Amino acid sequence: MSRLDRSLITGLPPFQGMTPADLDRVLQQARSLRIAKDQTVFEQEGEAHSFFLLLDGHVRVVKTTPDGQQVIVRYISPGELMGIAHALGRTTYPASAVAAVDCVVLAWPGNLWPDLAGSFPSFATGTYKTVGARLQEAQARVVELATEQVEQRVAHALLRLVKQTGRKTEEGILIDFPISRQDIAEMTGTTLHTVSRLLTAWEERGLVKSGRQKVTVVEPHRLFALAEGRAEKG
Amino acid sequence: MSRLDRSLITGLPPFQGMTPADLDRVLQQARSLRIAKDQTVFEQEGEAHSFFLLLDGHVRVVKTTPDGQQVIVRYISPGELMGIAHALGRTTYPASAVAAVDCVVLAWPGNLWPDLAGSFPSFATGTYKTVGARLQEAQARVVELATEQVEQRVAHALLRLVKQTGRKTEEGILIDFPISRQDIAEMTGTTLHTVSRLLTAWEERGLVKSGRQKVTVVEPHRLFALAEGRAEKG
DNA sequence: GAGACACTTTGATCCAGCGCAAACCGCGGC
DNA sequence: GCCGCGGTTTGCGCTGGATCAAAGTGTCTC
Numbered sequence: 001m002s003r004l005d006r007s008l009i010t011g012l013p014p015f016q017g018m019t020p021a022d023l024d025r026v027l028q029q030a031r032s033l034r035i036a037k038d039q040t041v042f043e044q045e046g047e048a049h050s051f052f053l054l055l056d057g058h059v060r061v062v063k064t065t066p067d068g069q070q071v072i073v074r075y076i077s078p079g080e081l082m083g084i085a086h087a088l089g090r091t092t093y094p095a096s097a098v099a100a101v102d103c104v105v106l107a108w109p110g111n112l113w114p115d116l117a118g119s120f121p122s123f124a125t126g127t128y129k130t131v132g133a134r135l136q137e138a139q140a141r142v143v144e145l146a147t148e149q150v151e152q153r154v155a156h157a158l159l160r161l162v163k164q165t166g167r168k169t170e171e172g173i174l175i176d177f178p179i180s181r182q183d184i185a186e187m188t189g190t191t192l193h194t195v196s197r198l199l200t201a202w203e204e205r206g207l208v209k210s211g212r213q214k215v216t217v218v219e220p221h222r223l224f225a226l227a228e229g230r231a232e233k234g
Numbered sequence: 235m236s237r238l239d240r241s242l243i244t245g246l247p248p249f250q251g252m253t254p255a256d257l258d259r260v261l262q263q264a265r266s267l268r269i270a271k272d273q274t275v276f277e278q279e280g281e282a283h284s285f286f287l288l289l290d291g292h293v294r295v296v297k298t299t300p301d302g303q304q305v306i307v308r309y310i311s312p313g314e315l316m317g318i319a320h321a322l323g324r325t326t327y328p329a330s331a332v333a334a335v336d337c338v339v340l341a342w343p344g345n346l347w348p349d350l351a352g353s354f355p356s357f358a359t360g361t362y363k364t365v366g367a368r369l370q371e372a373q374a375r376v377v378e379l380a381t382e383q384v385e386q387r388v389a390h391a392l393l394r395l396v397k398q399t400g401r402k403t404e405e406g407i408l409i410d411f412p413i414s415r416q417d418i419a420e421m422t423g424t425t426l427h428t429v430s431r432l433l434t435a436w437e438e439r440g441l442v443k444s445g446r447q448k449v450t451v452v453e454p455h456r457l458f459a460l461a462e463g464r465a466e467k468g
Numbered sequence: 469g470a471g472a473c474a475c476t477t478t479g480a481t482c483c484a485g486c487g488c489a490a491a492c493c494g495c496g497g498c
Numbered sequence: 499g500c501c502g503c504g505g506t507t508t509g510c511g512c513t514g515g516a517t518c519a520a521a522g523t524g525t526c527t528c
Contacts (some may be wrong), residue, residue: 065377090370097374132321134369135372192476200478414504446494
């Protein structure tokens with residue numbers, strides 16, 4: 001394992017307000033890992049031996065039901081923590097994390113959490129802010145699933161992805177990792193068939209452009225109107 | 235405002251491991267409030283001036299969508315914290331809280347949070363455990379809404395209520411506050427009509443007994459089997 | 469550059485659950 | 499003890515999306 005440079009994590013939300021010396025101390029405890037596409041970072045129900053920071057790539061957090069159905073809880077972007085079960089008093093991961101592309105992550109032993117949180121209050125509060133934000137997000141999705149039609153839910157999901165990982169191109173804003181119809185279906189509680197139909201319909205209207213494992217949002221505003229349930233003319 | 239006795243909160247999860255003197259100090263900062271049935275404790279979007287502990291009664295946490303649909307996020311039982319937006323770095327309440335029956339709550343000024351959390355680490359960690367549990371719960375509901383049929387969702391919702399607030403009677407386990415078909419519908423993303431039909435069907439099969447604003451679960455095990463999607467014979 | 473595999477599109481059918489409408493209580497108030 | 503209101507039941511028709519089925523199509527391998 002090579003020495004980790006503090007520039008890797010300087011300025012990231014969880015580490016804000018820490019001195020360079022602090023950062024080095026924290027990094028000394030971490031291992032850096034390379035995760036190949038489709039490999040799992042941690043496994044649902046598995047013992048929470050570590051928590052992680054995504055340095056590069058994109059990770060899909062997935063819950064699998066007893067009967068094998070999958071639901072994508074969220075995507076993790078670079079700079080975000082994941083697998084922080086320990087911080088919440090849990091000893092087991094509530095979901096699996098799968099690399100959507102080749103990734104680089106930092107891993108800390110889980111039992112280090114109390115130590116880190118104690119020594120670096122800003123790290124602790126930063127983490128809890130993240131948790132708070134995710135709680136918000138989860139509850140917003142509950143409301144969405146409980147009240148919206150499929151079309152609106154898919155539109156919302158795309159907009160969330162665009163905001164989180166969108167990359168500007170000449171055609172519009174591209175979701176910056178391979179994402180299939182099936183993935184979108186698992187984010188929104190529908191089927192890949194319905195997602196496919198929606199995307200082709202939207203493409204005909206000029207809202208998006210999409211291809212194999214690829215979606216570009218051409219007209220975010222119109223898509224947003226759709227997500228809000230404001231049907232558009234034509 | 236009368237002096238508050240520490241026995242009110244002794245032994246509650248958030249205050250575990252605090253000395254009597256600590257408890258008194260914490261209570262000195264709190265006001266106790268009486269909230270009449272159907273009054274709101276705090277309002278969605280409102281500035282988060284306080285956080286609360288429910289001492290007695292039951293509180294419904296409700297999110298309202300822009301177009302007026304309501305979703306019941308959760309019920310709060312005695313001993314639970316609510317309105318802890320401040321602890322999560324938010325300045326505004328993400329939902330409204332409405333008394334399901336006459337309630338008694340303790341209220342602390344929100345800006346006291348950092349102070350309390352700093353002085354009483356066990357209070358802080360206890361709170362974060364609660365938040366963690368709620369995140370879990372919210373994500374479980376996302377999975378439920380995304381993968382289950384209405385019948386299973388309603389069954390799950392009833393079982394959750396039974397576990398949280400069930401009171402044993404001769405007929406079975408009674409949900410211990412007035413709850414309408416509409417309420418159940420708003421917990422599960424369906425309509426009061428469908429809930430009504432389900433309850434009558436279940437009543438015919440001897441799983442539950444229900445009446446005006448009242449549900450008693452007679453056979454939790456069979457209801458659980460139903461919730462898990464294991465259809466029953468007959 | 470041929471073949472295979474994984475992803476996507478599209479069609480056809482079906483049904484769970486919604487929306488609407490109307491009747492039906494149980495309970496509190498006067 | 500009657501009235502009225504808020505909650506509940508029930509019937510019926512309709513439809514958004516699921517399910518089933520099969521035919522395209524982009525991309526990687528050898």
